[in-house]
Amino acid sequence: MTTIHRIEIRSPFVLYRVNCYYIKDSTPTLSDAGVNTAQSFQDVESAIKEKGGTVEGLGRIILTHAHSDHIGLVMRIVELSGAEVYIHKWDLEKMSHEGEHGLINRIEKFRRFFIETGVPESM
Secondary structure: OOOEEEEEEEOOOOOOEEEEEEEOOOOOEEEOOOOOOHHHHHHHHHHHHHOOOOOOOOOEEEOOOOOHHHHOOHHHHHHHHOOEEEOOHHHHHHHOOOHHHHHHHHHHHHHHHHHHOOOOOOO
């Protein structure tokens, strides 16, 4: 029987943590990839090692949805492992890389949103 291991990843966001899941099977699988921070990567790497696997040994990543706290580390993990990534077609557009210009536009959009909703500009 295949066991699914929950990995609790620390997050800098309000929720403070995100759950990912590691499945050590014939194709080692990670469900969701956490936030793109060094601490989150360390959490994922340590948890997988604790279960007898490695990040480099992952063969598949299944993303449940394209929020940054679930997809943040996916590119780093793919670079290390060569894992195939699966995501619903409706979320695929959110995953596409638009280059530096697209990233700058996205950051500016969020910055305006946060200022409009009362988040102090210093944050």
